Amino acid sequence: MGGLQLPTMSTLLSLYASLSAVAMIVRTILNDMIPESIREFISWKASDFFSSYFSRDFTFLIEDHWEAVDNETFRAVQAYLPTKVGPDTGCLLLGHNDNNNLLAAAQTGVSVYTRIVDHFQGMKLEWTLNEKEESKNSHYYTPKKQWFQLRCKRSDRDRVFDGYIPHICRTAEEIFKDREILSIYTYNREEFYWESTVFKHPATFETLAMEPEQKQGIIDDLDLFVRRKEYFRTVGRAWKRGYLLWGPPGTGKSTLVAAIANHLRFHIYDLQLQGIRSDFELRRVLTATTNRSILLIEDVDCSSNSTKPRSVDETLNDDEDENHPDEKKRSSDKGVTLSGLLNFIDGLWSSCGDERIIIFTTNHKEKLDPALLRPGRMDVHLYMGHCTAAGFKLLAGKYLGIQDHVIFKRIEDLMLKIPATPAEVAQQLMVSGKPEVALNGLVQFLKEKGIEIEKSEGKEELSSKKLWSLMRKWKNKKKRMRLVAEE
Numbered sequence: 001m002g003g004l005q006l007p008t009m010s011t012l013l014s015l016y017a018s019l020s021a022v023a024m025i026v027r028t029i030l031n032d033m034i035p036e037s038i039r040e041f042i043s044w045k046a047s048d049f050f051s052s053y054f055s056r057d058f059t060f061l062i063e064d065h066w067e068a069v070d071n072e073t074f075r076a077v078q079a080y081l082p083t084k085v086g087p088d089t090g091c092l093l094l095g096h097n098d099n100n101n102l103l104a105a106a107q108t109g110v111s112v113y114t115r116i117v118d119h120f121q122g123m124k125l126e127w128t129l130n131e132k133e134e135s136k137n138s139h140y141y142t143p144k145k146q147w148f149q150l151r152c153k154r155s156d157r158d159r160v161f162d163g164y165i166p167h168i169c170r171t172a173e174e175i176f177k178d179r180e181i182l183s184i185y186t187y188n189r190e191e192f193y194w195e196s197t198v199f200k201h202p203a204t205f206e207t208l209a210m211e212p213e214q215k216q217g218i219i220d221d222l223d224l225f226v227r228r229k230e231y232f233r234t235v236g237r238a239w240k241r242g243y244l245l246w247g248p249p250g251t252g253k254s255t256l257v258a259a260i261a262n263h264l265r266f267h268i269y270d271l272q273l274q275g276i277r278s279d280f281e282l283r284r285v286l287t288a289t290t291n292r293s294i295l296l297i298e299d300v301d302c303s304s305n306s307t308k309p310r311s312v313d314e315t316l317n318d319d320e321d322e323n324h325p326d327e328k329k330r331s332s333d334k335g336v337t338l339s340g341l342l343n344f345i346d347g348l349w350s351s352c353g354d355e356r357i358i359i360f361t362t363n364h365k366e367k368l369d370p371a372l373l374r375p376g377r378m379d380v381h382l383y384m385g386h387c388t389a390a391g392f393k394l395l396a397g398k399y400l401g402i403q404d405h406v407i408f409k410r411i412e413d414l415m416l417k418i419p420a421t422p423a424e425v426a427q428q429l430m431v432s433g434k435p436e437v438a439l440n441g442l443v444q445f446l447k448e449k450g451i452e453i454e455k456s457e458g459k460e461e462l463s464s465k466k467l468w469s470l471m472r473k474w475k476n477k478k479k480r481m482r483l484v485a486e487e
């Protein structure tokens with residue numbers, strides 16, 4: 001039989017086997033001869049070339065960080081995408097972190113590698129969230145790096161950039177404004193990130209015992225602040241407001257912070273300065289906080305270095321830290337310095353972030369470095385003092401549900417002479433649900449406190465009297481010795 005003879009099955013198989021063997025040998029040789037980084041580069045370049053040449057798609061990548069700080073576009077997408085879950089979405093994250101309420105409504109989040117399709121002005125947009133383990137050789141690392149991948153038609157690229165992305169950011173801003181759940185963050189110094197938990201403090205301005213004018217003053221100040229974005233820009237100042245709350249323990253400094261957070265619907269970042277190793281770390285920590293938040297630094301007088309002026313040598317060392325990470329480790333336990341802190345209050349770094357409230361609290365304003373108290377540093381200095389008649393009436397109304405009582409006058413008179421903190425008053429009012437019992441208990445408490453104060457004042461007087469008599473005796477002795485010597 002003439003004509004073309006087809007290869008048999010066994011010939012084809014042996015050809016395939018020989019080609020596979022050659023391919024394996026070539027691959028092994030290439031793997032041995034070409035370093036891995038170069039191989040990765042070549043394959044990346046090749047796939048990039050072919051996909052851009054043949055594909056009609058365009059891809060935007062939105063990474064979780066942008067120039068070493070949180071990427072706000074990433075955050076916006078993270079808030080926006082769960083609202084775009086469609087019938088073709090195969091998987092979603094579900095949960096909540098309200099550890100006080102198992103029945104709290106669960107929230108949804110985008111899970112890794114799940115495809116979410118959105119439509120906007122006739123365009124089809126395909127999203128996926130990707131993640132990768134971060135290398136562990138850097139001193140500060142986040143465990144996993146995440147990024148959103150957005151695929152659209154190549155011809156839609158500009159419309160996505162100019163219309164769709166701004167639409168996402170606007171929607172996310174609305175979501176953030178209406179946030180129902182507030183969080184309180186604490187800094188995890190071992191893992192270098194802010195840990196959050198649901199913030200559900202019941203304190204509001206209504207429950208806060210304070211002079212009514214002072215309270216209204218704070219509310220007005222806060223409301224004006226959030227409305228003044230344009231004003232801050234015009235006058236060339238960072239959109240920030242600093243409060244220094246000072247006064248004895250139990251006068252409601254922390255309670256006021258909770259009331260402010262609830263009023264503005266701002267998250268709280270509760271920072272322990274003592275836990276921060278250097279100004280370098282402080283910068284990283286503070287740039288990782290988000291807008292529309294409160295940065296709370298309690299007991300600022302106790303954070304040793306931050307209340308002392310720093311030396312020139314220290315300043316130089318800090319710059320070295322940034323350029324040479326090894327240096328950083330050596331000087332890592334310097335702590336935060338005053339200048340490092342001030343840089344964030346009104347220095348160059350103060351402009352990082354918008355709509356921020358910074359609150360310092362202290363029991364001892366006199367211990368703070370004068371630089372921290374200079375005009376313009378903290379915008380509002382607020383003394384939280386002992387309970388006044390108005391404060392007491394408010395607490396009685398809240399704790400006992402009464403607006404007036406025959407014992408009120410007695411308590412108010414006692415409180416004029418004997419200082420009591422709102423915390424002490426509140427504690428007495430909680431003793432019983434019966435107003436009579438609770439109010440009499442408060443009277444008793446105030447009387448006992450008065451006696452204690454008198455006693456301690458008496459002791460003080462006694463000790464100063466003792467001192468005078470000792471000094472007198474010492475002078476007489478010296479006089480006698482002089483006379484003996486003269487004789």
Ligand SMILES: Nc1ncnc2c1ncn2[C@@H]1O[C@H](COP(=O)(O)OP(=O)(O)OP(=O)(O)O)[C@@H](O)[C@H]1O
Binds near residue numbers: 248250423
């Ligand atoms: N002005 C206030 N109005 C209503 N409740 C108050 C007030 N001050 C204190 N309390 C009550 O006392 C408790 C303790 O008060 P808080 O922790 O706010 O005081 P503080 O001034 O922050 O104290 P410290 O200086 O010790 O941190 C609060 O949980 C609250 O119940």
